[in-house]
Amino acid sequence: MAVWLCQSALKRRGMWLWPHRVFATRAFSTEMGHTFASQDQPRPMDDLPHASSVKLLYRLLFQGFYNRTHELQIYQKQQYGPIYRDRVNGVVINSPQHLEELLRNEDKFPSRGDMSIWKDYRDMRGFGDGPFTVEGEQWYKLRSVLNKRMLHPRDAADYSGVISAVVTDFVDRIVYLRQCSPRADLVTDLANELYRFSLEGIASILFETRLGCLEKEIPAGTQDFIAAIAQMFSNVLAVLLMPKWSRSVLPHWKRYIAGWDGIFSYAKQLIDKKLEVIQQRVDTGQEVEGEYLTYLLSNPQMSVNDVYGSVTELLLAGVDTTSNSLTWTFYLLSKNPQCQDKLYEEVSTLVPADRMPSAQEVVRMPYLRAVVKESLRMYPVVSMNARLISSKEVSVGGYRFSKNTPFSLFHYAISHDEDTFQEPFTFRPERWLRDGCDRPNAFGSIPFGYGVRGCVGRRIAELEMYMLLFRLIRMFEIKPDPTGGDLKCISRTVLIPDKPLNLRFVDRQRENSA
Numbered sequence: 121m122a123v124w125l126c127q128s129a130l131k132r133r134g135m136w137l138w139p140h141r142v143f144a145t146r147a148f149s150t151e152m153g154h155t156f157a158s159q160d161q162p163r164p165m166d167d168l169p170h171a172s173s174v175k176l177l178y179r180l181l182f183q184g185f186y187n188r189t190h191e192l193q194i195y196q197k198q199q200y201g202p203i204y205r206d207r208v209n210g211v212v213i214n215s216p217q218h219l220e221e222l223l224r225n226e227d228k229f230p231s232r233g234d235m236s237i238w239k240d241y242r243d244m245r246g247f248g249d250g251p252f253t254v255e256g257e258q259w260y261k262l263r264s265v266l267n268k269r270m271l272h273p274r275d276a277a278d279y280s281g282v283i284s285a286v287v288t289d290f291v292d293r294i295v296y297l298r299q300c301s302p303r304a305d306l307v308t309d310l311a312n313e314l315y316r317f318s319l320e321g322i323a324s325i326l327f328e329t330r331l332g333c334l335e336k337e338i339p340a341g342t343q344d345f346i347a348a349i350a351q352m353f354s355n356v357l358a359v360l361l362m363p364k365w366s367r368s369v370l371p372h373w374k375r376y377i378a379g380w381d382g383i384f385s386y387a388k389q390l391i392d393k394k395l396e397v398i399q400q401r402v403d404t405g406q407e408v409e410g411e412y413l414t415y416l417l418s419n420p421q422m423s424v425n426d427v428y429g430s431v432t433e434l435l436l437a438g439v440d441t442t443s444n445s446l447t448w449t450f451y452l453l454s455k456n457p458q459c460q461d462k463l464y465e466e467v468s469t470l471v472p473a474d475r476m477p478s479a480q481e482v483v484r485m486p487y488l489r490a491v492v493k494e495s496l497r498m499y500p501v502v503s504m505n506a507r508l509i510s511s512k513e514v515s516v517g518g519y520r521f522s523k524n525t526p527f528s529l530f531h532y533a534i535s536h537d538e539d540t541f542q543e544p545f546t547f548r549p550e551r552w553l554r555d556g557c558d559r560p561n562a563f564g565s566i567p568f569g570y571g572v573r574g575c576v577g578r579r580i581a582e583l584e585m586y587m588l589l590f591r592l593i594r595m596f597e598i599k600p601d602p603t604g605g606d607l608k609c610i611s612r613t614v615l616i617p618d619k620p621l622n623l624r625f626v627d628r629q630r631e632n633s634a
């Protein structure tokens with residue numbers, strides 16, 4: 121889950137220093153967004169503008185940015201420019217050019233900084249670390265195991281049968297929910313439904329079993345698991361912000377640990393069950409068959425404890441990132457019927473109506489891919505990330521930074537950069553089509569991160585999104601609920617809508633025959 125990514129950036133935001141006006145530094149040109157130091161020699165980072173913690177606090181508490189830290193990214197970019205200091209030794213990057221310069225210099229084993237609150241639970245209970253919590257060479261070894269069977273589009277295609285089955289159940293659920301509405305076309309709180317879809321989808325890959333999230337009644341164990349995830353996440357911020365001594369006196373730490381206990385005990389139970397099946401097959405001389413979990417459990421480089429740690433982190437990372445990305449995509453399509461028409465044209469012509477698309481087919485649909493890419497540009501659900509470069513000094517934007525300088529990467533501001541994206545607040549999937557026009561700078565929108573530390577679940581998430589969009593758009597025209605109004609975006613670790621999204625799923629066949 122994205123809270124891991126934001127942790128170090130969040131911690132730093134609370135410690136910003138006094139600002140210097142952008143135009144007061146010699147290093148900045150008047151043209152904000154493309155400002156580089158004018159000298160040949162990189163300048164010391166002390167020359168950068170500062171963002172003050174007092175002003176930050178004022179903006180968060182009195183200017184209404186508390187829930188809108190993604191908008192604060194843009195606001196502060198206007199104030200301080202594309203690169204500035206957020207405390208004595210922390211730096212904010214918020215232009216595609218500066219981001220590219222930094223990331224092209226990243227370490228062999230990239231780090232996002234201190235992950236201790238995640239490690240604390242694992243150390244306390246003796247569980248292994250996962251890809252978020254482990255660092256250095258150990259991380260590299262773990263990723264080389266986790267990447268196999270997941271990272272390449274070819275690997276993701278192996279799960280298309282599983283994903284397709286979950287999509288079918290979700291479509292059935294949408295049909296059922298519509299029928300329950302007065303005009304037989306409204307689905308209320310789609311984000312919640314998409315959460316259930318994403319959890320079911322990723323769990324069916326990671327645990328090689330179905331959890332029942334799409335059934336009319338969610339099984340009690342699964343319901344407790346969902347509640348445990350919510351409990352853990354709702355206490356994260358308190359754990360992050362409160363001093364360690366408060367853990368024994370205030371309730372947040374106990375609740376946080378209870379959340380993790382619930383998550384791990386459910387995950388452990390499912391993993392142990394799979395382990396038993398594998399063991400039985402080995403004992404009876406049968407071939408061991410299975411997918412991701414079987415592969416991990418059979419891998420000599422992974423102890424069972426490592427599997428508990430990794431599978432749990434993969435699961436948490438995959439759920440509300442995918443579900444909120446889908447929520448925004450459906451919202452944008454409902455608001456942009458001309459884009460939806462183009463998408464319908466593509467999905468209804470490239471694959472015969474009586475057949476489901478294969479993974480290879482959906483990933484070759486240019487408009488479908490462009491719709492997802494553009495939605496993720498407008499709503500990069502992980503709106504900020506972090507990097508700590510420890511092996512060397514780096515120069516970015518004409519400034520020199522010492523080893524271990526923590527960088528905050530403000531992806532919302534970057535993917536709304538006006539010099540890179542004309543009309544950045546307009547949904548325009550066409551900007552990503554390879555139709556002879558120049559495509560935007562690739563660093564302008566990197567919703568899955570970058571390089572070897574980039575998202576391990578990217579191909580799975582994309583495939584889930586493509587397959588679901590394909591099926592729903594082929595069946596329904598998605599229209600806004602006339603009483604719903606516009607959604608605003610709030611940042612609660614990931615970018616989520618400020619109120620429930622209700623959408624009309626109008627039967628295309630019924631409409632066409634009417």
Ligand code: HEM
Binds near residue numbers: 125566574
């Ligand atoms: C639309 C959905 C998703 C988005 C937008 C997303 C975004 C991200 C981003 C921005 C990062 C940080 C990368 C970096 O620091 O360069 C990340 C890391 C990660 N993601 Fe995703 N993610 C999504 C879905 C998934 C899924 C489905 C899984 C699991 C199967 C997953 C597992 C992970 C893991 C384990 C990491 C940490 C990798 C590491 O530190 O080595 N993500 N994701």
